[in-house]
Structures are given as C-alpha cells and as structure tokens.
Amino acid sequence: MSVRLSNTDEYVSLLDKYDTWLFDCDGVIWKGDSMIEGAVEVLNLLRHRNKKVVFVTNNASKSRRSYRTKFDQLGVEAHVDEIYGSAYAAAVYLSSVINLPKTKRVYVIGTSGLEEELQNEGFFVLGGSDPADCTLEPFSLENFSLDPDVGAVVCGLDQMITYTKFSKAFQYLTRIPNCHFIATNEDSTYPTAHGTLPGGGSLSAVLRYAIGRDPVCTGKPQQVMLDCIKAKVSYDPTRTIMVGDRLNTDILFGQTGGLDTLLVLTGVTTENDITGPDASPIVPKFVTNSIGDLRVISTKAN
Numbered sequence: 001m002s003v004r005l006s007n008t009d010e011y012v013s014l015l016d017k018y019d020t021w022l023f024d025c026d027g028v029i030w031k032g033d034s035m036i037e038g039a040v041e042v043l044n045l046l047r048h049r050n051k052k053v054v055f056v057t058n059n060a061s062k063s064r065r066s067y068r069t070k071f072d073q074l075g076v077e078a079h080v081d082e083i084y085g086s087a088y089a090a091a092v093y094l095s096s097v098i099n100l101p102k103t104k105r106v107y108v109i110g111t112s113g114l115e116e117e118l119q120n121e122g123f124f125v126l127g128g129s130d131p132a133d134c135t136l137e138p139f140s141l142e143n144f145s146l147d148p149d150v151g152a153v154v155c156g157l158d159q160m161i162t163y164t165k166f167s168k169a170f171q172y173l174t175r176i177p178n179c180h181f182i183a184t185n186e187d188s189t190y191p192t193a194h195g196t197l198p199g200g201g202s203l204s205a206v207l208r209y210a211i212g213r214d215p216v217c218t219g220k221p222q223q224v225m226l227d228c229i230k231a232k233v234s235y236d237p238t239r240t241i242m243v244g245d246r247l248n249t250d251i252l253f254g255q256t257g258g259l260d261t262l263l264v265l266t267g268v269t270t271e272n273d274i275t276g277p278d279a280s281p282i283v284p285k286f287v288t289n290s291i292g293d294l295r296v297i298s299t300k301a302n
C-alpha cells in the first residue's frame with residue numbers, strides 16, 4: 001500500500017530521509033518545454049539542502065549535452081554528469097556492455113540527440129536526421145543497397161519518423177545476421193503540455209511486429225541507466241529515492257534498483273491506475289500529486 005503524502009511534516013521527513021533524488025523528466029519536472037508548477041523551486045530547495053539531484057529520462061530525443069541546454073533555457077540548474085538519457089544509455093550499452101566493434105555501423109530511428117550520443121561512443125551512424133531518410137517519398141527497395149557494415153539498429157522517439165526509416169531498419173534487422181535490435185525505451189506514450197502523444201516504445205513496436213523479434217530495451221526499467229549513474233555518481237541506495245510519473249518504467253526502475261519510489265500524478269499515471277479496480281501491481285512507496293507539493297518544506301526552518 002502506498003503512503004499518500006499530504007502534510008508538511010510528511011514532506012519534511014521525506015527530505016530528511018533521502019540524500020539523493022533521481023528525477024524522471026517528462027511528466028515530472030516538465031511536459032515538453034513547460035515546467036511543472038513548483039518544480040524549479042523544489043529542485044533549488046533540494047540543492048540548498050545539499051541533496052544530490054540526478055535526472056533520468058527515457059526520452060532519447062536529446063543528448064546529455066543538449067539536455068543541459070534545455071535545463072539552462074528553462075532556468076533549471078543541471079550539470080552534464082547529473083543528466084542520464086536513454087540515448088546515452090543505448091550508446092553505452094552498445095560500446096561497453098555488448099562491445100559492438102566500432103567498425104560496425106548503427107542505423108538510427110531517432111533524432112540528432114541519439115545520433116550524437118552514438119557518435120560520442122565512436123559509432124558511425126546512418127539514418128536518423130539524414131534528409132534522405134526523413135523523406136515522405138515512397139521507399140524504393142529496388143534502389144536500396146544494404147550497408148553490410150551495419151551491426152545494430154537503435155530505435156528511439158522520432159518526431160520525423162517515416163516509412164523509409166522503418167523500411168531500412170527492417171532490411172538491416174532481417175537481412176544482416178546477428179544485427180542487434182535496441183529500443184532506447186518502451187514508453188507507449190509521451191506526455192506534453194497539450195496532451196499525450198505516441199512514445200518511443202510505440203515506434204519500436206512497429207519493427208517488433210514486422211520482424212517478430214523483441215528489441216533489447218536499454219531505458220527504464222532496465223538497469224543499464226542505473227549502471228551508467230553508478231559509474232559517475234556515488235549514492236547510498238538506502239537513502240536514495242526515484243521520482244517518476246510512469247509505473248512500468250520509473251517506479252519499476254527504482255524498485256529493481258533497490259530504491260524507494262515516489263509517484264507523481266502530473267504525467268501519464270492517473271488516480272485510477274493506482275486505486276481503481278484494475279490498479280497496477282506496481283505499487284510505489286509514496287504518492288503525491290506533484291513534485292511541486294514539496295514546496296511546503298521551504299516554510300519550515302532547515
């Protein structure tokens with residue numbers, strides 16, 4: 001049974017209990033380019049109280065560097081080694097977990113942020129933001145020549161998705177032996193300031209269905225991202241909390257990593273998902289409406 005936070009003393013004791021705060025991004029601190037009310041104030045409060053803050057997002061559309069720029073633009077203090085995106089996790093997985101030779105190329109369904117992280121790890125990328133792949137022209141298999149050096153297809157959130165990208169990824173995954181199929185994340189939806197859109201997981205589902213093979217997912221709830229964090233951030237799991245808006249990614253990620261969890265209802269999870277007759281079996285330790293609720297702590301002396 002979750003503890004539903006509601007009064008100042010409960011928020012104060014949460015602050016005292018945890019030294020490291022892992023924050024999901026979409027639906028927790030922002031929706032698209034709109035900050036969640038109170039999020040900046042709470043993040044500043046945590047830093048003022050000498051808490052470690054880490055951002056852990058399944059959104060593969062930006063590199064850690066370009067997320068740093070977004071944080072700056074939104075007035076949020078953030079340092080590159082505090083930012084962990086699924087694009088970074090996918091690139092680290094290919095380079096350091098499966099040790100894909102750098103002579104192998106990567107076909108990308110995704111944006112320049114995902115390309116950047118793969119290039120940072122030394123991979124030559126195809127597809128992605130290439131105008132020839134972002135075309136609405138019908139795909140001509142007759143004129144397509146397979147690049148035999150492709151060793152992996154990585155699929156992430158891609159607002160420029162085309163039939164050409166799906167077709168080329170399909171060719172690599174079905175015609176190149178042992179071609180790795182990586183999904184940056186399996187989020188079905190993506191919360192924005194104006195409503196919900198199909199998420200990265202819904203794009204890789206097209207390939208999953210077409211080739212009849214599941215991808216390896218490197219985003220939350222998988223622990224690749226936590227391994228990336230552990231490599232750069234020292235933290236005590238018993239005094240660390242994961243804050244998220246999605247039960248089957250953020251909360252499960254925290255629980256699998258041995259962390260306590262706080263669910264907020266500003267993103268994809270609704271009250272009915274946690275209390276209705278079909279409530280999820282994934283039960284967060286704490287629930288609050290919004291991360292902004294923690295502002296009440298500032299009324300108490302530290």
Ligand SMILES: O=C(O)[C@H](O)[C@H](O)COP(=O)(O)O
Pocket residue numbers: 024025026027056057058059060157185187188189190191198199200201
């Ligand atoms: O790919 C997606 O569906 C979205 O990026 C999704 O919102 C994940 O972002 P997060 O909530 O993990 O920041």
Ligand SMILES: [Mg+2]
Pocket residue numbers: 024025026027028244245246267
């Ligand atoms: Mg989220």
